[in-house]
Structure formats: structure tokens, C-alpha cells
Amino acid sequence: MEDISLTINGMRISCASGTSVLKAAEQNGIQIPRLCHHPELEPFGACRLCLVAEEKSGRIMASCVTPVAPGMEILTDAPRVIRHRKNILRLMMAEHPESCLVCNKGNRCELREIAGRMGLGETGLYPIPPGYRGIEQANPFIIRDLSKCVLCGKCIRADHERVAAGAIDYQHRGFASRPATLHDLPLEASNCTFCGTCVSICPTGALTAKIVGHAGTPEHEALSICGFCGVGCSILAGTADQRVVEISPSGRTGSVNGVTLCVRGHFAHDFLNSTERLTRPLVRKDARLTPVSWEEALDRVAQKLLGIKKQDGPQSIGFFGSSKCTNEENYLFQKMARVLLGTHNLDNGGFMAGRPALRLVEERTDGRCRVNRLADLEKAEVIVVLGANPGHSAPVVSYCLKRAARKGIPLIGIDPRKTELFPFCALWLTVTPCKDHELINCLAALLWKKFAHDLSFIERFTEGFTSYSEALSSFNPERLCLASGSDKVSLDRAADLLKGKKISFVVGHGITQQRHGLQSMEAILNLSMMTGSLGPGPAGIYVICRENNQVGAWDMGTVPDALPGRSSLHDNSKRRAWERAWGVKLSPDRGLDFVQMIEEAEKGNLRAMVIMGENPVRSLPRHERVEAALKRLNLLVVQDILRTETTRIADVVLPGAAFSEKGGSFTSMEGRIGCFSPVVPPPGDAKPDWEILDGLAVKMGYPKAYRSLDRIQAEMARLIPSYAGLQETSGKGWTWVRETGAQRPFRFSSIPPSGPEEMNDDYPLTAILGSQRVHLGSGTRTGCSRRIAELDLRGEVIVSQTDGARLHLRSGDLVRVQSPAGALSREIRIDRELRAGQVFVPTAFHHNDAMNLIGLTGWDSASWQGFKTCQVRLETLGVGK
Numbered sequence: 001m002e003d004i005s006l007t008i009n010g011m012r013i014s015c016a017s018g019t020s021v022l023k024a025a026e027q028n029g030i031q032i033p034r035l036c037h038h039p040e041l042e043p044f045g046a047c048r049l050c051l052v053a054e055e056k057s058g059r060i061m062a063s064c065v066t067p068v069a070p071g072m073e074i075l076t077d078a079p080r081v082i083r084h085r086k087n088i089l090r091l092m093m094a095e096h097p098e099s100c101l102v103c104n105k106g107n108r109c110e111l112r113e114i115a116g117r118m119g120l121g122e123t124g125l126y127p128i129p130p131g132y133r134g135i136e137q138a139n140p141f142i143i144r145d146l147s148k149c150v151l152c153g154k155c156i157r158a159d160h161e162r163v164a165a166g167a168i169d170y171q172h173r174g175f176a177s178r179p180a181t182l183h184d185l186p187l188e189a190s191n192c193t194f195c196g197t198c199v200s201i202c203p204t205g206a207l208t209a210k211i212v213g214h215a216g217t218p219e220h221e222a223l224s225i226c227g228f229c230g231v232g233c234s235i236l237a238g239t240a241d242q243r244v245v246e247i248s249p250s251g252r253t254g255s256v257n258g259v260t261l262c263v264r265g266h267f268a269h270d271f272l273n274s275t276e277r278l279t280r281p282l283v284r285k286d287a288r289l290t291p292v293s294w295e296e297a298l299d300r301v302a303q304k305l306l307g308i309k310k311q312d313g314p315q316s317i318g319f320f321g322s323s324k325c326t327n328e329e330n331y332l333f334q335k336m337a338r339v340l341l342g343t344h345n346l347d348n349g350g351f352m353a354g355r356p357a358l359r360l361v362e363e364r365t366d367g368r369c370r371v372n373r374l375a376d377l378e379k380a381e382v383i384v385v386l387g388a389n390p391g392h393s394a395p396v397v398s399y400c401l402k403r404a405a406r407k408g409i410p411l412i413g414i415d416p417r418k419t420e421l422f423p424f425c426a427l428w429l430t431v432t433p434c435k436d437h438e439l440i441n442c443l444a445a446l447l448w449k450k451f452a453h454d455l456s457f458i459e460r461f462t463e464g465f466t467s468y469s470e471a472l473s474s475f476n477p478e479r480l481c482l483a484s485g486s487d488k489v490s491l492d493r494a495a496d497l498l499k500g501k502k503i504s505f506v507v508g509h510g511i512t513q514q515r516h517g518l519q520s521m522e523a524i525l526n527l528s529m530m531t532g533s534l535g536p537g538p539a540g541i542y543v544i545c546r547e548n549n550q551v552g553a554w555d556m557g558t559v560p561d562a563l564p565g566r567s568s569l570h571d572n573s574k575r576r577a578w579e580r581a582w583g584v585k586l587s588p589d590r591g592l593d594f595v596q597m598i599e600e601a602e603k604g605n606l607r608a609m610v611i612m613g614e615n616p617v618r619s620l621p622r623h624e625r626v627e628a629a630l631k632r633l634n635l636l637v638v639q640d641i642l643r644t645e646t647t648r649i650a651d652v653v654l655p656g657a658a659f660s661e662k663g664g665s666f667t668s669m670e671g672r673i674g675c676f677s678p679v680v681p682p683p684g685d686a687k688p689d690w691e692i693l694d695g696l697a698v699k700m701g702y703p704k705a706y707r708s709l710d711r712i713q714a715e716m717a718r719l720i721p722s723y724a725g726l727q728e729t730s731g732k733g734w735t736w737v738r739e740t741g742a743q744r745p746f747r748f749s750s751i752p753p754s755g756p757e758e759m760n761d762d763y764p765l766t767a768i769l770g771s772q773r774v775h776l777g778s779g780t781r782t783g784c785s786r787r788i789a790e791l792d793l794r795g796e797v798i799v800s801q802t803d804g805a806r807l808h809l810r811s812g813d814l815v816r817v818q819s820p821a822g823a824l825s826r827e828i829r830i831d832r833e834l835r836a837g838q839v840f841v842p843t844a845f846h847h848n849d850a851m852n853l854i855g856l857t858g859w860d861s862a863s864w865q866g867f868k869t870c871q872v873r874l875e876t877l878g879v880g881k
Contacts, residue, residue: 006072021063021074022050032076033085033114035203036152037064040251040258041161046153048088049114053078060084082118089115090123096204097147098127103205104143106217110203111150139188140790141210141267142199146178149206155179155198162260164402164424167192193773195395196266200248201259212270212786214245222679223250223732225666226265227324227659228776230545231374231396232668233257233265237660237679244272244660244680256374256670262395263774267787269660274784276643278655279684289653294685294695301610301652302699304635305341308608314342318597318606321558322613323349323547325656325689326664327673327723328712330549330556331564332693333612339584340700344569344591345606346560348553349614349777351594352867353546354512355554356859357521361541362566364525365746368739369540370722371671374400376538381501382410386436386524387510387868391420392773394544394669401506410497414439415510416485416768417840418833427494430835432485433766433869434515439491440523441751442480444530445472446495457532464748468526471751502539503531509770512543515866522749529746545669546777548659552667555722555737560591565720581719594620595858601629608635612689613656617645618847619778621854621867622821639689644780645847655686662688663709665726671737675729763819763871765803765839769850770868772842778851779844795845796829799874802836804828807874816875817841822852825877839872 005014008025015024020043025032035047045065052063055073060081063074075081093115100112107113115121136144156179159168167190171180181190199207218238226233226247234255238246247269249261257265281297282289292300308316319337321330330348337343361369377383377400390398398421405411405424413425416433431439447453448469458465481488505528511520524541525534533539545551557564567574569588579586592600594616600606602625609630617627623645630636631649638650647653659666661682665675682688690712698705706712710727717726725735774791775782782788797817799809809815811830816823817839826846834840843850853872857864 004068004070006068006070006074008074009076015068017068019068021052021061021066021068021072024068025052025063025074025076030076032063033117034064035110035114035150036154038154038158038201038259041154041157044153044157046151049085051081051084051088052076053081086118086120089118089120090125092150093120094123094125094127096150099148099205103148104208104211104216105205108217109205136186137210138186139194139210140787141194141196141263142187143208143210144187144206145208146206148204149178150204151177152203153179154201154203155207158197158201158259162258162403163193163195163197163399164406165191165193165195168198193391193395194263194267195261196248196263197260199266200251200261209246209248209267210787211245213273214240214243218246222677223252224660224676224679225548225674226261227269227548227781228264229394230548230550230669231256231394232548232666232670232672232674233261233396234674235261235265239680242680244269256668256672257396260396260399264776264782268774268782268785270786271642271781271784272658272660274642274786276784277683277686278641278643278647278653279686280655281685282650282653284651289650294687297652297654298692298696298699301635301637301654301696305608305610306700308634309341312607315345316605316607317341317343318345318592318601318609319343319347319558320594320597320609320611320614320616321346321348321553322689323353323550323553325549325553325613326659326662327549327552327556327667327716328664328709329612329689329693330553330558331712331716332690332697332706334557334564335582336693336697336700338586339582340697340702342587344560344587344589345597346558346591347594347597348558349547349619350545350550350553352513352619353550354509354517354867355559357512357517358543358554360518360521361525361543364749365534366742366744367566367722368743369534370737370739372540372542373670374542376540377401377504377506377542378404378407378409379538380404380409380504381539382412382498383504383506384412384414384498385421385506386414386440386508386520387512387514388506388508388544389415389419389421389510389770390506390508390544392771393508393546395773397506397542397544412494412497416838417835427490427497429486429490429494432483433768433838434866435484436511436514437516437519437523438480439484439486440520440527441472441475442477442484442486442491443494443498444523444527445475445477445480446491447498447527447530448472450495450499452495452499453530454532458530461535461746462529462748463745465530467750468530468748498531501531503528503533504539505533505541506544507541508544509546510768510868513866513868515864515869517866519752523751526748526751529748534746543669546771548668549666551669551671552665552673555667555720560593564716565722578719593858595856598626598629598856601632604632607633608637609633610637610639611646612639613641615640615644615646615778615780617649618780619851620856621851622856623847623849623852625856639692641686642780642784654692655682655684656692657682657686657688661686662690664688664690665713665729667737672734673723673726673729673737674734675726675732677732760820760871763873765837765872765874767817767819767839767841767853767870767872768868769841769843769853769870771844775842775844777844778848782844793845794827795842796827797842798831798834798840799828800834800836800838801830801832803839803874804830807876809874809876813879814877816877817853817872818875819853819870819872821855821870824849824852839874
């Protein structure tokens with residue numbers, strides 16, 4: 001790109017052609033005031049405060065929308081420019097209500113800041129009555145006081161350009177003009193998702209977050225990382241009185257989310273101040289949990305664990321770690337299990353996320369595809385979204401996908417039901433639940449017959465293509481279309497869209513948690529290799545992670561079959577390296593996963609369990625069975641931040657610290673290792689989990705305490721090659737997982753034969769379980785959010801219009817949903833978009849009773865049906881509330 005030379009305030013500078021005058025000035029340290037401009041939004045030129053003068057022509061122009069030209073001589077502070085700016089500012093302030101002292105924007109108001117910088121106290125004009133528009137605060141998240149709106153358009157442009165929701169736009173003209181929803185409905189009656197981006201980007205107090213228990217500007221702000229889904233958003237935590245009172249996007253350059261967040265990330269963190277927070281260690285005495293000192297609690301745990309190990313052996317103890325706790329805490333957790341107690345009975349909350357399918361990707365790619373930047377989706381050639389509804393599970397991913405579609409990148413959606421991505425898709429392929437592998441194999445067969453495979457990539461980087469192509473040649477596309485629930489015309493069109501392009505696959509829980517998740521992931525990998533879509537570049541496989549540290553918990557070895565760094569227990573050389581590092585002998589035999597631990601507890605073989613940062617009584621299927629098994633243990637120790645269904649049955653409860661109250665690191669679905677520091681201290685006597693584990697290890701005889709995060713991170717960086725860059729972040733910022741896999745060829749896998757799904761006539765409907773955007777996972781944390789509770793959502797079961805008419809049901813009716821494993825009772829909502837024969841059951845509501853519809857069986861069990869779908873029937877119970 002050609003460079004252009006010009007002068008600004010007498011300074012000779014050069015910049016790329018197409019650069020705006022405003023950007024050129026800022027790149028060279030020259031600040032120009034502005035209200036409507038934001039680096040993540042398209043230039044708009046609404047406020048005109050960024051006026052500059054061109055000395056040769058005498059023109060005055062808005063610098064944000066004026067591109068540089070050769071030989072320009074720009075003045076940013078000429079007297080006439082200052083005069084114009086002040087007049088514009090005076091007019092703005094004359095219309096603005098004088099309520100700065102009680103405005104929640106306080107000292108962060110950009111209008112007030114610019115006025116102060118320009119020395120403008122009084123306008124010298126008669127106040128212009130803005131017309132009282134009322135304060136709108138019916139929803140629990142956002143307060144709108146549009147009498148303070150300066151019509152900068154940032155909220156509208158952020159809504160359209162960054163979030164791609166289109167909930168608001170300009171309404172009316174002249175003095176009546178303002179941002180509003182369609183037909184001027186309240187936000188809660190629009191398609192607003194309450195992501196809060198408009199609040200974060202508003203320069204005045206026109207849009208503010210509704211904060212309970214605090215008014216005005218937070219006392220302090222500090223960087224941190226969102227504690228919810230696996231995207232790993234960078235946030236700014238506002239604090240007052242040593243409490244987190246406000247969360248907003250940090251806007252840091254290079255962060256995954258920029259100026260955006262979702263409703264959970266922006267507003268549901270009020271659970272941090274819930275009355276359900278644990279603040280003191282508790283020990284069960286006379287059938288009651290009684291507060292005790294840390295000394296007594298840790299002594300009790302250490303003595304009991306060592307006694308059970310001595311009497312019943314290491315295999316009698318289980319550890320359930322956390323996909324929400326930090327990498328450092330998970331590392332210490334699994335090290336305690338293996339080094340001090342000699343057991344591989346280890347698992348974490350990511351167990352429910354389809355780890356076998358994720359492990360398959362790891363093994364087939366030798367760990368070479370672990371870094372996939374979400375920003376690259378907006379540079380993709382074509383995107384295929386399978387079994388994912390990111391608008392609810394990981395909204396920032398959906399923003400990336402929608403922006404990519406608006407840039408003209410073809411988006412193909414594959415799902416049993418139409419999601420929010422449907423309007424953005426170039427093509428939507430409806431698939432029968434658990435038949436995704438049939439559809440993907442059919443697409444591969446069509447591409448092969450169109451000679452659309454990347455022969456150069458296949459010859460250089462893969463092996464086994466001959467047998468794979470022979471299998472494709474024998475496929476009958478018509479039969480596969482019928483089996484997958486799609487149609488030949490749509491699949492032919494999809495093949496044409498994919499032909500000759502590198503494909504970015506976005507894979508959700510509809511794939512990883514389903515019954516045939518392994519087969520579907522095999523098919524995705526084969527299609528990726530066939531089209532040359534693996535390796536560096538914008539193409540690749542993006543697996544959506546539900547929990548914030550789902551990836552990190554696995555990386556740290558909190559799993560039954562792998563050591564830190566995902567080193568297999570069966571790999572003798574790697575296992576021996578860890579033995580030397582830890583000075584202990586490790587068994588090569590895998591331990592028990594969580595379902596197997598429950599089964600062994602039921603038999604009386606598992607005698608003790610330590611649970612850190614998880615609530616399995618609520619999150620796992622068959623709540624009553626899980627609770628009964630845990631009650632059979634001689635010792636149940638639970639570290640957590642909230643009173644939960646699991647802490648209530650524990651023998652010892654150790655109060656931990658939330659992400660905002662401790663330091664450490666999380667690893668996101670991108671492969672980004674984000675480091676953070678404490679923002680506020682833990683409540684009461686609570687401690688960071690790493691400190692609890694460190695103290696407990698000493699009580700159990702570990703010779704050397706860590707006493708600091710730096711020492712833990714130094715050990716991790718030294719022993720785990722993929723985390724070698726961890727300490728370079730100095731406690732803040734981020735680094736990336738280092739891909740250390742061998743450069744072996746990618747290998748095509750065989751295509752197993754498939755047959756018809758077994759159907760039970762007693763249960764004629766297929767229930768699909770899924771999340772809704774206000775809740776995450778089982779809803780343990782979001783269920784303690786006061787704002788989320790005020791929404792008063794009921795989690796209705798969604799029934800197709802066809803089935804509703806057949807069963808004489810109407811929206812609001814109460815039904816019983818019965819599966820072979822269990823039942824629940826809820827109100828229903830009729831949806832014309834849902835296919836006949838399917839019902840959708842939202843998780844997290846009503847103590848996550850949706851999981852009682854699913855059987856509690858292991859991934860390798862012949863009776864396993866997955867965690868995503870099950871067969872059900874509906875029974876009418878009457879009219880709901």
C-alpha cells in the first residue's frame with residue numbers, strides 16, 4: 001500500500017493511503033477530541049468535535065471521515081478550529097440535562113471530560129429543553145435516560161457492526177431523533193440480547209448498567225478475565241467497598257471480545273456478591289455443618305485422606321477437579337492426587353463437554369491444531385457451523401460468525417433446529433438428531449465426485465486417502481441424504497459452496513455431546529483433510545467450550561488417562577519424565593472417570609472424594625443417584641465459592657475464592673492462555689483454591705510449600721512444553737499455547753457402517769437439551785445472579801406446532817416430559833420453526849432438572865445415549881400459570 005506524506009501541526013509524517021486524518025494524528029501522538037468515533041466502529045462523522053483545518057485550502061473538515069492526501073497541511077488547534085469545536089460543544093451541553101452529580105457515568109462521561117479539557121464550564125446559552133423522555137428501567141440490566149443522548153450513534157453502530165443484532169436504530173428526525181427499537185418497544189420486547197455493548201460504548205449517561213447496592217462510578221477498575229464460557233473475554237472489573245459492582249469489556253487491542261460481552265459476562269457476575277457465598281470452613285459435627293478454623297478443617301481432611309489411603313488403598317479415593325478453577329489450581333489438584341495419594345482417579349467438570357471427541361482431534365492432529373484464533377473466522381473462505389447455537393452458548397463466537405457473514409463469507413448451518421444464525425446463513429441444512437456424521441460423509445462424497453479435493457495438500461500432509469476415497473466412491477448420496485434427514489438439492493448446493501475452498505468448522509455440543517459424537521468428529525476431520533483445511537491459516541476446527549477453563553483443566557492433567565501437557569499415561573517416556581520431576585512412581589493404568597467413581601461409590605469401593613469448584617449433584621444426570629452415591633462415602637470434601645446442592649451433603653466444606661478474588665491463568669477455546677491478578681479480596685475467611693491445596697499438601701506431608709503463584713507457574717512452564725510462555729505474561733495479559741506435536745502426516749480414518757437408529761414406540765419424540773443465553777452449564781452461578789432471577793424466565797419446553805396440534809397443546813400448558821431415565825414437569829411454548837417429532841428442553845432451569853431425562857452412563861458404555869438428546873413422550877397436566 002502506498003505511503004502518503006503530509007504535515008499535521010507542522011510535523012512531517014507519513015502513513016498508508018486510506019488512513020483518516022484522525023488516525024494519522026493519533027498514530028503520531030497528536031490528540032483530537034471526538035465523541036462519535038471508536039476504533040472498532042466504522043467512521044461516522046456525527047459529533048463534528050474532531051474538526052481540523054486544511055491550511056492550503058482553508059477547508060474545515062471532520063478528521064475521522066477525511067482520508068489523508070499527499071501534501072496536506074493540517075492544523076488541529078488553529079483558533080478558528082477551537083472556536084468551532086467550542087460552539088458545537090456549547091450546543092450539546094445546552095441541550096444536556098445538568099445532572100452530572102447524580103449521573104452513574106460520573107467522571108467517565110466523555111462529554112464532561114472534553115468540556116473540562118477545553119475549559120468550557122458554562123455554555124452562555126439558554127438551555128434547550130430536551131423534552132423529557134422518561135427513564136426506562138423495566139428490565140434488570142440497562143437504564144435508558146435518552147435525555148442525555150448526544151446522538152453520537154455509537155450504540156446503534158455497535159449493535160449493527162459488532163454484535164449484529166439490529167435491535168436499535170435511529171427514530172424520528174431533528175430534536176425528536178433518538179436511538180430506539182422497532183415501533184419504539186421496550187428493550188425487553190425487542191430482539192435485544194442484553195449484551196451490554198451499547199452501555200459500554202455510550203459516552204454519556206444515556207445508557208448505564210443497573211447496579212444493585214451501589215450508585216455512581218466504581219472506586220477502582222482492574223483488568224481480569226470473564227469467569228463464564230470458554231471464549232475468555234477480557235473484562236474491566238469496577239469495584240467499590242472491596243466488592244465487584246460492575247463489569248464491562250476491557251476494549252484491549254488484540255483481546256478476543258474487544259468492546260463486546262454477553263448478558264452473562266456483563267450482568268450475571270453479580271453472583272459474586274450473593275448471600276450464598278461461602279466465607280468460613282465448615283466441618284460436619286452431629287449431622288450439621290459447623291464453622292471451624294482453617295487449621296482444624298485442613299487437619300481433618302489430611303488425617304482422613306491419609307487414613308483411608310492406608311486402610312483401603314489409593315484406588316479408594318477420587319478427585320473431581322474444576323473446569324472453572326485456574327490452571328495453577330488444577331495442576332496442584334492433580335499433583336496432590338498422584339504424588340501424595342497415588343491415584344489417577346481424576347476428572348473435572350469438562351467431563352460433560354464431550355472429551356472423547358476432543359481427544360480424538362488431539363490424537364489425530366498430534367496436538368498441532370490447538371490454536372485457532374476467533375478473529376480468523378472473519379477472514380475465512382467458507383464457514384460450516386455444526387451442532388452449535390453460539391448465540392446462547394458462547395455469544396462472542398456468534399458475533400464473529402455474523403460479522404463474517406455480513407462481509408460476504410458463505411455461512412452453512414447444520415442443525416436439527418433453526419438457530420439465531422439462520423438469517424445469516426447462505427444455506428441451512430436440517431439434520432436428524434445424531435445423524436450429522438451421515439450428512440458430513442455425504443458432503444465429502446459429493447465433493448470427491450466433483451473433484452473438489454485438495455490433491456496437493458493430501459499428497460504432502462496426509463496418508464490413507466486411497467482407502468477413504470474408495471469408501472466415498474461406494475456411497476449412495478440419495479440414501480445418505482435420506483438417512484441424515486436432509487435433501488439432495490440442498491446438499492448439492494452446499495458442495496458447490498464448499499468446492500475449492502478452505503473450510504472453517506465451528507463445532508458445538510450438538511456434536512461433541514451426542515451419541516455418535518466420535519463418528520461425527522471423525523467425519524469432520526476427514527473432510528478437513530480432504531479439502532486442505534487443517535494447519536495454519538483461517539481454516540480449521542473451532543470447538544466451542546462451555547466452561548471458562550475447560551481446555552486448561554485437561555491440559556493440567558485433571559483427567560484419568562493423561563498427565564499435564566496431555567501426556568498419555570501409556571507413553572512410557574513421558575510418564576517417566578514426570579516421575580523424575582515429581583520424585584514418585586506413577587502407575588501406567590488409567591484411573592476412574594467421574595461416572596465410574598459414582599459406580600464404585602455405589603458399590604462401596606470408593607471411600608473418599610475431593611471435589612473442587614464443581615456441583616455434580618446438579619450438573620450431572622440423575623441427581624438423586626449422584627447424591628445417594630456421594631452420601632455413601634466415608635469422606636466428601638468440597639471446595640467451592642457458593643452453597644450448592646453438593647456442599648450441603650459434604651463432610652468438610654472449604655470456602656474458595658472466585659476468579660476476581662485470586663490470580664492465575666485460564667486457557668480459552670482459542671488456545672489463548674490469559675493471566676490475571678486479584679481484583680478484590682475473598683469474602684470472610686475464604687482463600688484462593690491454590691492456597692487451600694498448598695496448605696493441605698503440607699498437612700499431608702509434602703516437604704515444600706509453594707507459597708506463591710510464581711513458583712507454581714515456574715514449575716508448570718518448566719515441565720509442560722506447551723505452557724513454556726506462561727511466565728512471560730508477568731501475571732497479566734496473555735500468551736498462546738505452544739503446539740509441540742510431532743510433524744507426522746494427518747491420517748484419514750475409515751468410515752464405519754451405520755444403521756437405523758433404534759426407536760422406542762413408547763417414547764416417540766426426540767428431546768434436544770440445550771442452554772439459553774442467560775444461564776451457563778447447570779446454572780449454579782447464574783442461578784445466584786439477582787439480575788438473571790429478575791427476568792423471571794420459566795425455561796419452557798419448546799414443542800413443534802405439528803406436535804402441539806396433535807396433542808391438543810397450547811403455549812402455557814403444563815406437561816410432563818417422560819424419558820426412560822426420568823421425568824420433569826414444565827410449561828410449554830409452541831414454536832412453528834421446530835420440526836415435528838422434536839422438543840427442546842432448556843438446561844439450568846428448575847435446579848437443572850433437564851439432566852434427569854438422561855441416563856448416567858460412561859462414554860464407553862454400550863448403553864450410552866449421549867448428553868444431548870433422548871427419547872421422550874409428553875403427558876398433559878393442565879393449564880400453566
